[in-house]
Amino acid sequence: MEPKGKILIIDDNEDVLFALNLLLEPYTEKIKVTTQPARIGHFMTTFQPDVILLDMNFRRDAISGQEGFDCLEQILRIDPQAVVVFMTAYADTDKAVRAIKAGATDFISKPWEKEKLLATLSSALKLSQSRKEVGRLQEQVLALKGNDDLPELIGNSPAMQKVKETIFKLSDTDANILILGENGTGKDLVARMLKHFSPRQEAAFVTIDLGSIPEQLFESELFGYEKGAFTDARKSKPGRMEIASGGTLFLDEIGNLSLPMQARLLTAIEKKRITRLGAIEPIQIDVRLICATNADLHKRVTEGSFRQDLLYRINTIELRIPPLRERGEDILLLAEHFLTKYNRKYHKEAKGLTREAKNKLLKYNWPGNVRELQHTLERAVILSENNLLRPNDFFFPHTTAGNDNENIQELNLEKLERKAIEQALKTSCGNMSRAAELLGITRFTLYRKLEKLGL
Numbered sequence: 018m019e020p021k022g023k024i025l026i027i028d029d030n031e032d033v034l035f036a037l038n039l040l041l042e043p044y045t046e047k048i049k050v051t052t053q054p055a056r057i058g059h060f061m062t063t064f065q066p067d068v069i070l071l072d073m074n075f076r077r078d079a080i081s082g083q084e085g086f087d088c089l090e091q092i093l094r095i096d097p098q099a100v101v102v103f104m105t106a107y108a109d110t111d112k113a114v115r116a117i118k119a120g121a122t123d124f125i126s127k128p129w130e131k132e133k134l135l136a137t138l139s140s141a142l143k144l145s146q147s148r149k150e151v152g153r154l155q156e157q158v159l160a161l162k163g164n165d166d167l168p169e170l171i172g173n174s175p176a177m178q179k180v181k182e183t184i185f186k187l188s189d190t191d192a193n194i195l196i197l198g199e200n201g202t203g204k205d206l207v208a209r210m211l212k213h214f215s216p217r218q219e220a221a222f223v224t225i226d227l228g229s230i231p232e233q234l235f236e237s238e239l240f241g242y243e244k245g246a247f248t249d250a251r252k253s254k255p256g257r258m259e260i261a262s263g264g265t266l267f268l269d270e271i272g273n274l275s276l277p278m279q280a281r282l283l284t285a286i287e288k289k290r291i292t293r294l295g296a297i298e299p300i301q302i303d304v305r306l307i308c309a310t311n312a313d314l315h316k317r318v319t320e321g322s323f324r325q326d327l328l329y330r331i332n333t334i335e336l337r338i339p340p341l342r343e344r345g346e347d348i349l350l351l352a353e354h355f356l357t358k359y360n361r362k363y364h365k366e367a368k369g370l371t372r373e374a375k376n377k378l379l380k381y382n383w384p385g386n387v388r389e390l391q392h393t394l395e396r397a398v399i400l401s402e403n404n405l406l407r408p409n410d411f412f413f414p415h416t417t418a419g420n421d422n423e424n425i426q427e428l429n430l431e432k433l434e435r436k437a438i439e440q441a442l443k444t445s446c447g448n449m450s451r452a453a454e455l456l457g458i459t460r461f462t463l464y465r466k467l468e469k470l471g472l
Protein backbone atom coordinates (compact mmCIF):
# COMPACT_ATOMS: atom_id res chain seq x y z
CA MET A 18 0.00 0.00 0.00
CA GLU A 19 2.00 3.07 -1.15
CA PRO A 20 0.07 6.29 -0.62
CA LYS A 21 -0.17 7.36 2.99
CA GLY A 22 -2.80 9.76 4.11
CA LYS A 23 -5.13 10.91 6.85
CA ILE A 24 -7.96 8.54 7.72
CA LEU A 25 -11.09 9.28 9.74
CA ILE A 26 -12.93 6.23 11.06
CA ILE A 27 -16.53 6.60 12.21
CA ASP A 28 -18.00 3.59 14.00
CA ASP A 29 -20.20 3.15 17.09
CA ASN A 30 -18.17 0.17 18.27
CA GLU A 31 -15.07 1.18 20.23
CA ASP A 32 -13.52 -2.28 19.85
CA VAL A 33 -13.76 -1.94 16.08
CA LEU A 34 -12.17 1.50 16.24
CA PHE A 35 -9.35 0.19 18.41
CA ALA A 36 -8.69 -2.76 16.13
CA LEU A 37 -8.76 -0.67 12.96
CA ASN A 38 -6.49 1.94 14.50
CA LEU A 39 -3.96 -0.73 15.42
CA LEU A 40 -4.16 -2.41 12.03
CA LEU A 41 -3.98 0.69 9.87
CA GLU A 42 -1.51 2.81 11.83
CA PRO A 43 1.64 1.54 10.08
CA TYR A 44 0.09 2.22 6.68
CA THR A 45 -1.27 5.73 7.22
CA GLU A 46 -0.01 9.19 7.99
CA LYS A 47 -2.53 9.91 10.74
CA ILE A 48 -5.74 8.34 12.04
CA LYS A 49 -8.59 9.90 13.98
CA VAL A 50 -11.55 7.89 15.25
CA THR A 51 -14.97 8.83 16.55
CA THR A 52 -18.09 7.11 17.72
CA GLN A 53 -20.21 10.24 17.25
CA PRO A 54 -21.64 11.09 13.84
CA ALA A 55 -22.40 14.58 15.20
CA ARG A 56 -18.64 15.24 15.24
CA ILE A 57 -18.20 14.62 11.53
CA GLY A 58 -18.34 18.34 10.62
CA HIS A 59 -15.74 19.15 13.26
CA PHE A 60 -13.31 16.48 12.03
CA MET A 61 -13.81 17.37 8.41
CA THR A 62 -12.86 20.97 8.95
CA THR A 63 -10.06 20.55 11.48
CA PHE A 64 -8.51 17.20 10.51
CA GLN A 65 -9.34 17.22 6.78
CA PRO A 66 -9.15 13.45 6.21
CA ASP A 67 -8.12 12.05 2.83
CA VAL A 68 -10.37 9.03 3.31
CA ILE A 69 -13.32 8.39 5.63
CA LEU A 70 -14.19 4.86 6.76
CA LEU A 71 -17.84 5.05 7.69
CA ASP A 72 -19.88 2.45 9.52
CA MET A 73 -23.26 1.97 7.98
CA ASN A 74 -25.14 1.02 11.15
CA PHE A 75 -24.52 3.08 14.24
CA ARG A 76 -26.97 1.72 16.69
CA ARG A 77 -26.36 -1.83 17.80
CA ASP A 78 -28.57 -4.26 15.91
CA ALA A 79 -29.56 -1.59 13.39
CA ILE A 80 -29.44 -3.07 9.93
CA SER A 81 -31.21 -0.61 7.64
CA GLY A 82 -28.02 1.42 7.11
CA GLN A 83 -30.03 4.61 7.06
CA GLU A 84 -27.82 6.33 9.65
CA GLY A 85 -24.82 5.66 7.48
CA PHE A 86 -26.56 7.15 4.46
CA ASP A 87 -27.47 10.24 6.49
CA CYS A 88 -23.83 10.65 7.52
CA LEU A 89 -22.69 10.19 3.92
CA GLU A 90 -25.06 12.92 2.83
CA GLN A 91 -23.72 15.21 5.55
CA ILE A 92 -20.10 14.51 4.53
CA LEU A 93 -20.74 15.15 0.85
CA ARG A 94 -22.56 18.36 1.66
CA ILE A 95 -19.45 19.61 3.45
CA ASP A 96 -17.07 18.33 0.77
CA PRO A 97 -18.50 16.93 -2.49
CA GLN A 98 -15.03 15.55 -3.31
CA ALA A 99 -14.75 13.51 -0.07
CA VAL A 100 -13.67 9.88 -0.45
CA VAL A 101 -15.89 7.68 1.73
CA VAL A 102 -15.61 3.91 2.15
CA PHE A 103 -18.65 2.26 3.72
CA MET A 104 -18.32 -0.57 6.28
CA THR A 105 -21.08 -2.88 7.38
CA ALA A 106 -21.37 -6.09 9.29
CA TYR A 107 -24.07 -7.24 6.96
CA ALA A 108 -22.56 -7.78 3.55
CA ASP A 109 -25.39 -6.87 1.33
CA THR A 110 -24.90 -6.13 -2.35
CA ASP A 111 -28.10 -4.09 -2.60
CA LYS A 112 -26.86 -1.71 0.06
CA ALA A 113 -23.42 -1.62 -1.54
CA VAL A 114 -24.92 -0.53 -4.83
CA ARG A 115 -27.08 2.06 -3.04
CA ALA A 116 -24.03 3.36 -1.19
CA ILE A 117 -22.02 3.80 -4.38
CA LYS A 118 -24.99 5.49 -6.05
CA ALA A 119 -25.25 7.84 -3.07
CA GLY A 120 -21.64 8.90 -3.57
CA ALA A 121 -19.54 6.42 -1.55
CA THR A 122 -16.33 5.34 -3.20
CA ASP A 123 -16.18 1.73 -2.10
CA PHE A 124 -17.62 -0.79 0.28
CA ILE A 125 -16.07 -3.31 2.71
CA SER A 126 -17.75 -5.83 4.93
CA LYS A 127 -17.00 -6.66 8.54
CA PRO A 128 -15.25 -8.76 9.67
CA TRP A 129 -12.64 -7.61 7.19
CA GLU A 130 -9.82 -9.48 5.57
CA LYS A 131 -6.66 -7.53 6.26
CA GLU A 132 -5.28 -7.62 2.70
CA LYS A 133 -8.61 -6.70 1.19
CA LEU A 134 -9.08 -3.82 3.59
CA LEU A 135 -5.59 -2.49 2.87
CA ALA A 136 -6.13 -2.77 -0.87
CA THR A 137 -9.44 -0.91 -0.65
CA LEU A 138 -7.90 1.80 1.47
CA SER A 139 -4.94 2.13 -0.88
CA SER A 140 -7.24 2.69 -3.87
CA ALA A 141 -9.30 5.18 -1.87
CA LEU A 142 -6.16 7.15 -0.97
CA LYS A 143 -5.04 7.16 -4.59
CA LEU A 144 -8.46 8.41 -5.62
CA SER A 145 -8.31 11.16 -3.01
CA GLN A 146 -4.88 12.22 -4.29
CA SER A 147 -6.02 12.29 -7.88
CA ARG A 148 -9.16 14.29 -7.01
CA LYS A 149 -6.91 16.88 -5.38
CA GLU A 150 -4.64 16.85 -8.41
CA VAL A 151 -7.65 17.26 -10.70
CA GLY A 152 -8.73 20.28 -8.61
CA ARG A 153 -5.26 21.79 -9.06
CA LEU A 154 -5.23 21.01 -12.78
CA GLN A 155 -8.66 22.59 -13.24
CA GLU A 156 -7.29 25.78 -11.71
CA GLN A 157 -4.28 25.51 -14.05
CA VAL A 158 -6.55 25.07 -17.07
CA LEU A 159 -8.33 28.26 -16.03
CA ALA A 160 -4.93 29.91 -15.71
CA LEU A 161 -3.93 28.69 -19.17
CA LYS A 162 -7.10 30.01 -20.78
CA GLY A 163 -6.49 33.24 -22.61
CA ASN A 164 -2.76 32.54 -22.86
CA ASP A 165 -3.00 31.82 -26.57
CA ASP A 166 -3.96 35.27 -27.83
CA LEU A 167 -0.55 36.83 -27.36
CA PRO A 168 -0.55 40.32 -28.88
CA GLU A 169 2.40 41.44 -30.95
CA LEU A 170 5.02 43.60 -29.25
CA ILE A 171 5.21 46.61 -31.55
CA GLY A 172 8.22 48.94 -31.57
CA ASN A 173 11.36 49.56 -33.58
CA SER A 174 12.97 52.18 -31.39
CA PRO A 175 16.43 51.20 -30.12
CA ALA A 176 14.94 50.81 -26.63
CA MET A 177 12.26 48.37 -27.81
CA GLN A 178 14.74 46.49 -29.98
CA LYS A 179 16.83 45.98 -26.86
CA VAL A 180 13.79 44.73 -24.93
CA LYS A 181 13.01 42.25 -27.73
CA GLU A 182 16.63 41.08 -27.92
CA THR A 183 16.66 40.49 -24.16
CA ILE A 184 13.42 38.49 -24.36
CA PHE A 185 14.97 36.21 -27.00
CA LYS A 186 18.27 35.95 -25.11
CA LEU A 187 16.34 34.76 -22.08
CA SER A 188 14.32 32.21 -24.02
CA ASP A 189 16.18 29.15 -22.74
CA THR A 190 16.52 30.22 -19.13
CA ASP A 191 14.40 30.02 -16.03
CA ALA A 192 15.82 33.20 -14.50
CA ASN A 193 13.60 35.41 -12.36
CA ILE A 194 12.87 38.67 -14.15
CA LEU A 195 11.93 42.10 -12.81
CA ILE A 196 10.20 44.35 -15.33
CA LEU A 197 10.35 48.05 -14.54
CA GLY A 198 8.38 50.79 -16.24
CA GLU A 199 5.67 53.39 -15.90
CA ASN A 200 2.01 52.40 -16.06
CA GLY A 201 0.85 51.37 -19.51
CA THR A 202 4.33 50.86 -21.00
CA GLY A 203 3.66 47.19 -21.75
CA LYS A 204 5.02 45.34 -18.72
CA ASP A 205 2.20 42.82 -18.73
CA LEU A 206 2.68 42.18 -22.44
CA VAL A 207 6.43 41.73 -21.99
CA ALA A 208 5.79 39.28 -19.13
CA ARG A 209 3.56 37.22 -21.47
CA MET A 210 6.23 37.31 -24.18
CA LEU A 211 8.84 36.10 -21.69
CA LYS A 212 6.60 33.17 -20.80
CA HIS A 213 5.81 32.47 -24.45
CA PHE A 214 9.49 32.30 -25.35
CA SER A 215 10.59 30.16 -22.43
CA PRO A 216 11.07 26.49 -21.60
CA ARG A 217 7.77 26.79 -19.68
CA GLN A 218 5.81 27.89 -22.73
CA GLU A 219 3.27 25.08 -22.48
CA ALA A 220 2.80 25.35 -18.73
CA ALA A 221 0.54 27.61 -16.70
CA PHE A 222 0.97 31.38 -16.63
CA VAL A 223 -0.63 32.63 -13.45
CA THR A 224 -1.02 36.31 -12.79
CA ILE A 225 -1.64 38.05 -9.52
CA ASP A 226 -2.10 41.80 -9.49
CA LEU A 227 -0.98 42.90 -6.07
CA GLY A 228 -2.24 46.38 -6.81
CA SER A 229 -5.85 45.30 -7.11
CA ILE A 230 -6.39 42.90 -4.23
CA PRO A 231 -6.75 44.02 -0.60
CA GLU A 232 -3.67 43.49 1.54
CA GLN A 233 -5.47 41.07 3.89
CA LEU A 234 -6.14 38.71 0.95
CA PHE A 235 -2.53 38.60 -0.33
CA GLU A 236 -1.62 35.64 1.81
CA SER A 237 -4.58 33.41 0.97
CA GLU A 238 -4.31 34.34 -2.73
CA LEU A 239 -0.61 33.55 -2.89
CA PHE A 240 -0.42 30.50 -0.65
CA GLY A 241 -3.99 29.12 -0.63
CA TYR A 242 -5.88 27.78 2.36
CA GLU A 243 -7.34 24.67 3.88
CA LYS A 244 -10.98 24.17 4.68
CA GLY A 245 -11.76 25.83 8.02
CA ALA A 246 -8.60 28.01 8.03
CA PHE A 247 -10.89 31.02 8.50
CA THR A 248 -14.63 31.61 8.79
CA ASP A 249 -15.44 31.64 5.07
CA ALA A 250 -13.03 28.86 4.09
CA ARG A 251 -15.68 26.18 3.37
CA LYS A 252 -13.51 24.45 0.81
CA SER A 253 -9.74 24.06 0.45
CA LYS A 254 -8.28 26.23 -2.28
CA PRO A 255 -4.81 26.18 -3.79
CA GLY A 256 -2.96 29.50 -3.90
CA ARG A 257 -1.60 31.10 -7.06
CA MET A 258 1.94 29.89 -6.32
CA GLU A 259 0.74 26.31 -6.13
CA ILE A 260 -1.36 26.60 -9.28
CA ALA A 261 1.63 28.10 -11.10
CA SER A 262 3.87 25.19 -10.08
CA GLY A 263 5.69 23.87 -13.13
CA GLY A 264 4.98 27.16 -14.91
CA THR A 265 5.32 30.90 -14.46
CA LEU A 266 3.95 33.22 -11.80
CA PHE A 267 3.57 36.87 -12.76
CA LEU A 268 3.46 39.15 -9.73
CA ASP A 269 2.27 42.50 -11.01
CA GLU A 270 2.77 45.62 -8.85
CA ILE A 271 5.17 43.81 -6.51
CA GLY A 272 5.96 47.19 -4.90
CA ASN A 273 2.60 46.92 -3.10
CA LEU A 274 3.72 43.97 -0.99
CA SER A 275 3.90 44.76 2.75
CA LEU A 276 7.11 43.91 4.66
CA PRO A 277 5.60 40.86 6.45
CA MET A 278 4.34 39.50 3.11
CA GLN A 279 7.73 40.20 1.52
CA ALA A 280 9.26 37.97 4.23
CA ARG A 281 6.78 35.15 3.49
CA LEU A 282 7.35 35.41 -0.24
CA LEU A 283 11.11 35.36 0.23
CA THR A 284 10.90 32.16 2.32
CA ALA A 285 8.69 30.53 -0.32
CA ILE A 286 11.15 31.44 -3.10
CA GLU A 287 14.20 30.34 -1.16
CA LYS A 288 12.77 27.07 0.16
CA LYS A 289 10.69 26.35 -2.96
CA ARG A 290 7.91 25.39 -0.55
CA ILE A 291 4.66 26.96 0.56
CA THR A 292 2.24 26.13 3.35
CA ARG A 293 -1.45 26.78 2.78
CA LEU A 294 -3.17 28.81 5.50
CA GLY A 295 -4.42 26.41 8.16
CA ALA A 296 -2.22 23.55 6.87
CA ILE A 297 0.61 21.85 8.69
CA GLU A 298 2.45 20.19 5.85
CA PRO A 299 4.30 22.35 3.32
CA ILE A 300 3.91 21.75 -0.42
CA GLN A 301 6.85 21.64 -2.82
CA ILE A 302 6.58 24.18 -5.65
CA ASP A 303 8.57 24.98 -8.77
CA VAL A 304 7.75 28.38 -10.23
CA ARG A 305 9.52 30.82 -12.45
CA LEU A 306 8.89 34.30 -11.14
CA ILE A 307 8.31 37.37 -13.26
CA CYS A 308 7.63 40.53 -11.28
CA ALA A 309 6.70 44.00 -12.46
CA THR A 310 6.42 47.39 -10.86
CA ASN A 311 6.29 51.07 -11.64
CA ALA A 312 7.97 51.81 -8.31
CA ASP A 313 11.68 52.46 -7.88
CA LEU A 314 12.46 49.35 -5.84
CA HIS A 315 16.14 50.26 -5.39
CA LYS A 316 15.07 53.54 -3.78
CA ARG A 317 12.51 51.67 -1.71
CA VAL A 318 15.32 49.40 -0.45
CA THR A 319 17.32 52.44 0.77
CA GLU A 320 14.18 53.83 2.39
CA GLY A 321 13.68 50.49 4.18
CA SER A 322 10.26 49.67 2.72
CA PHE A 323 11.45 46.89 0.40
CA ARG A 324 13.71 44.01 1.42
CA GLN A 325 17.05 43.96 -0.32
CA ASP A 326 17.31 40.16 -0.12
CA LEU A 327 13.92 39.83 -1.85
CA LEU A 328 14.96 42.31 -4.54
CA TYR A 329 18.07 40.21 -5.24
CA ARG A 330 15.91 37.08 -5.52
CA ILE A 331 13.48 38.57 -8.02
CA ASN A 332 15.79 40.67 -10.18
CA THR A 333 18.24 38.16 -11.63
CA ILE A 334 17.57 40.11 -14.82
CA GLU A 335 16.07 43.60 -14.85
CA LEU A 336 14.18 44.69 -17.93
CA ARG A 337 13.44 48.40 -18.12
CA ILE A 338 10.70 49.53 -20.49
CA PRO A 339 11.08 53.22 -21.28
CA PRO A 340 8.06 55.54 -21.33
CA LEU A 341 6.50 56.12 -24.73
CA ARG A 342 7.62 59.77 -24.81
CA GLU A 343 11.25 58.52 -24.91
CA ARG A 344 10.65 56.33 -27.95
CA GLY A 345 8.96 58.76 -30.27
CA GLU A 346 9.46 56.64 -33.37
CA ASP A 347 7.25 53.91 -31.94
CA ILE A 348 4.27 56.28 -31.61
CA LEU A 349 3.22 56.21 -35.26
CA LEU A 350 3.96 52.50 -35.59
CA LEU A 351 1.74 51.76 -32.61
CA ALA A 352 -0.92 54.20 -33.86
CA GLU A 353 -1.12 52.34 -37.18
CA HIS A 354 -1.25 49.02 -35.37
CA PHE A 355 -4.17 50.16 -33.19
CA LEU A 356 -5.89 51.77 -36.19
CA THR A 357 -5.95 48.40 -37.97
CA LYS A 358 -7.07 46.64 -34.81
CA TYR A 359 -10.00 48.99 -34.12
CA ASN A 360 -11.02 49.29 -37.78
CA ARG A 361 -11.49 45.53 -37.69
CA LYS A 362 -13.22 45.54 -34.32
CA TYR A 363 -15.70 48.33 -35.12
CA HIS A 364 -16.09 47.58 -38.85
CA LYS A 365 -14.64 50.97 -39.80
CA GLU A 366 -12.50 51.89 -42.75
CA ALA A 367 -10.22 54.70 -41.60
CA LYS A 368 -7.26 54.59 -44.01
CA GLY A 369 -4.69 56.40 -41.90
CA LEU A 370 -3.79 59.68 -40.23
CA THR A 371 -3.25 63.08 -41.81
CA ARG A 372 0.21 64.57 -41.48
CA GLU A 373 -1.12 67.09 -38.93
CA ALA A 374 -2.73 64.34 -36.91
CA LYS A 375 0.56 62.43 -36.86
CA ASN A 376 2.34 65.55 -35.66
CA LYS A 377 -0.22 65.99 -32.92
CA LEU A 378 0.44 62.44 -31.70
CA LEU A 379 4.20 62.92 -31.91
CA LYS A 380 4.13 66.17 -29.93
CA TYR A 381 2.07 64.85 -27.05
CA ASN A 382 4.00 63.44 -24.08
CA TRP A 383 1.80 60.38 -23.34
CA PRO A 384 1.74 60.20 -19.53
CA GLY A 385 -0.46 57.09 -19.79
CA ASN A 386 1.98 55.54 -22.32
CA VAL A 387 0.87 52.85 -24.79
CA ARG A 388 -2.41 52.25 -22.97
CA GLU A 389 -3.35 55.91 -23.45
CA LEU A 390 -2.34 55.81 -27.12
CA GLN A 391 -4.42 52.70 -27.59
CA HIS A 392 -7.51 54.31 -26.04
CA THR A 393 -6.94 57.52 -28.02
CA LEU A 394 -6.91 55.56 -31.28
CA GLU A 395 -9.91 53.48 -30.28
CA ARG A 396 -11.91 56.62 -29.52
CA ALA A 397 -10.81 58.28 -32.74
CA VAL A 398 -11.72 55.24 -34.87
CA ILE A 399 -15.17 55.02 -33.27
CA LEU A 400 -16.01 58.71 -33.50
CA SER A 401 -14.33 59.83 -36.72
CA GLU A 402 -16.42 60.36 -39.82
CA ASN A 403 -13.33 60.87 -41.98
CA ASN A 404 -11.39 58.60 -44.24
CA LEU A 405 -8.19 59.93 -42.74
CA LEU A 406 -8.02 60.69 -39.01
CA ARG A 407 -7.46 64.40 -38.36
CA PRO A 408 -6.06 66.33 -35.35
CA ASN A 409 -9.59 67.05 -34.14
CA ASP A 410 -10.26 63.32 -33.86
CA PHE A 411 -7.68 63.13 -31.10
CA PHE A 412 -8.44 64.47 -27.70
CA PHE A 413 -5.89 64.50 -24.87
CA PRO A 414 -7.19 64.81 -21.33
CA HIS A 415 -3.69 65.14 -19.83
CA THR A 416 -2.01 68.21 -21.23
CA THR A 417 0.89 69.00 -18.95
CA ALA A 418 0.47 72.19 -17.00
CA GLY A 419 4.26 72.45 -16.72
CA ASN A 420 4.72 72.81 -20.47
CA ASP A 421 2.00 75.45 -20.75
CA ASN A 422 3.64 77.56 -18.05
CA GLU A 423 6.98 77.24 -19.73
CA ASN A 424 5.45 78.34 -23.00
CA ILE A 425 3.94 81.38 -21.35
CA GLN A 426 7.26 82.36 -19.71
CA GLU A 427 9.36 81.82 -22.84
CA LEU A 428 8.47 84.20 -25.64
CA ASN A 429 11.83 84.72 -27.34
CA LEU A 430 11.34 83.33 -30.85
CA GLU A 431 14.87 82.08 -31.37
CA LYS A 432 14.86 80.34 -27.99
CA LEU A 433 11.47 78.82 -28.77
CA GLU A 434 12.73 77.59 -32.13
CA ARG A 435 15.82 76.04 -30.55
CA LYS A 436 13.67 74.32 -27.92
CA ALA A 437 11.25 72.98 -30.53
CA ILE A 438 14.07 71.58 -32.66
CA GLU A 439 15.77 69.99 -29.66
CA GLN A 440 12.50 68.43 -28.57
CA ALA A 441 11.75 67.16 -32.09
CA LEU A 442 15.21 65.56 -32.33
CA LYS A 443 14.76 63.95 -28.94
CA THR A 444 11.29 62.63 -29.73
CA SER A 445 12.40 61.26 -33.08
CA CYS A 446 15.56 59.78 -31.53
CA GLY A 447 17.69 61.77 -34.00
CA ASN A 448 15.72 60.73 -37.09
CA MET A 449 15.94 63.86 -39.29
CA SER A 450 12.98 63.09 -41.56
CA ARG A 451 10.72 62.46 -38.58
CA ALA A 452 12.00 65.51 -36.69
CA ALA A 453 11.32 67.67 -39.77
CA GLU A 454 7.87 66.14 -40.09
CA LEU A 455 7.21 66.93 -36.43
CA LEU A 456 8.28 70.53 -36.89
CA GLY A 457 6.21 70.90 -40.05
CA ILE A 458 9.26 71.84 -42.17
CA THR A 459 11.33 70.11 -44.86
CA ARG A 460 14.51 68.21 -44.04
CA PHE A 461 16.48 70.77 -45.97
CA THR A 462 15.05 73.63 -43.82
CA LEU A 463 15.82 71.63 -40.70
CA TYR A 464 19.50 71.23 -41.72
CA ARG A 465 19.70 74.98 -42.37
CA LYS A 466 18.20 75.80 -38.99
CA LEU A 467 20.54 73.37 -37.23
CA GLU A 468 23.49 75.07 -38.86
CA LYS A 469 22.20 78.54 -37.98
CA LEU A 470 21.57 77.64 -34.34
CA GLY A 471 24.84 75.74 -34.07
CA LEU A 472 23.08 72.56 -32.99
Ligand SMILES: Nc1ncnc2c1ncn2[C@@H]1O[C@H](COP(=O)(O)OP(=O)(O)OP(=O)(O)O)[C@@H](O)[C@H]1O
Nearest residue numbers: 169170171172199200201202203204205206387388
Ligand atom coordinates in the same frame (compact mmCIF):
# COMPACT_ATOMS: atom_id res chain seq x y z
N1 LIG B 1 4.81 47.51 -27.56
C1 LIG B 1 3.49 47.24 -27.58
N2 LIG B 1 2.93 46.74 -28.70
C2 LIG B 1 1.59 46.51 -28.76
N3 LIG B 1 0.76 46.71 -27.74
C3 LIG B 1 1.27 47.20 -26.59
C4 LIG B 1 2.66 47.48 -26.46
N4 LIG B 1 2.89 47.96 -25.22
C5 LIG B 1 1.71 47.96 -24.60
N5 LIG B 1 0.72 47.50 -25.41
C6 LIG B 1 -0.71 47.40 -25.09
O1 LIG B 1 -1.01 48.50 -24.23
C7 LIG B 1 -1.86 48.08 -23.16
C8 LIG B 1 -1.17 48.35 -21.84
O2 LIG B 1 -0.06 47.49 -21.73
P1 LIG B 1 0.27 46.65 -20.40
O3 LIG B 1 -0.98 46.29 -19.67
O4 LIG B 1 1.19 45.54 -20.79
O5 LIG B 1 1.05 47.78 -19.57
P2 LIG B 1 1.60 47.69 -18.08
O6 LIG B 1 2.93 48.36 -18.09
O7 LIG B 1 1.55 46.29 -17.57
O8 LIG B 1 0.55 48.61 -17.34
P3 LIG B 1 0.27 48.70 -15.74
O9 LIG B 1 1.55 49.18 -15.11
O10 LIG B 1 -0.80 49.72 -15.64
O11 LIG B 1 -0.13 47.33 -15.30
C9 LIG B 1 -2.15 46.63 -23.40
O12 LIG B 1 -3.38 46.52 -24.10
C10 LIG B 1 -1.02 46.16 -24.27
O13 LIG B 1 -1.38 45.06 -25.09
